[in-house]
Amino acid sequence: MLTMPEINSIKCLRNDKSLSMNEIADIHKINWRTAKKYADGEQIPKEKNEKKKGMMYEEEWGDIVSDWLLEDQKLRKKLRRTNKTLFKGLREMGFPVPTERYVIS
Incomplete structure (x- = not known):
């Protein structure tokens, strides 16, 4: 699971800088599916208590x-x-x- 700063960075790269999923995946060294999940979705990880x-x-x-x-x-x-x-x-x-x-x- 990615940390919140990484998720925010992915969203910023996608929305503000209009980078492709492959470029984002290369920057963060993650799978492109993971980058797509966090860039396009409103899915925010919940804290476990x-x-x-x-x-x-x-x-x-x-x-x-x-x-x-x-x-x-x-x-x-x-x-x-x-x-x-x-x-x-x-x-x-x-x-x-x-x-x-x-x-x-």
């Missing part, structure tokens, strides 16, 4: 952790949350944890 599975995502805890990790990407490495601090934060918010198995001091 995989649904995350597991207890964390069924009970919305996974979304919280994902948000925290996105926030931490903007911080310097030394200031980011560790697994331990993520776990403590979840536990403070009411995350169900069997106490005998996980002991965090």
Whole structure:
């Protein structure tokens, strides 16, 4: 599958510069049928969103952790949350944890 910039380039070459399918195929090093499919069609590839599975995502805890990790990407490495601090934060918010198995001091 081609990337969006390649598809946009194919459409531009076809519509604006009036190149033939063979010329477009040679430029992008693809089959002429693929060039025709993207140049003539209104077919735009859809993004695949995989649904995350597991207890964390069924009970919305996974979304919280994902948000925290996105926030931490903007911080310097030394200031980011560790697994331990993520776990403590979840536990403070009411995350169900069997106490005998996980002991965090």
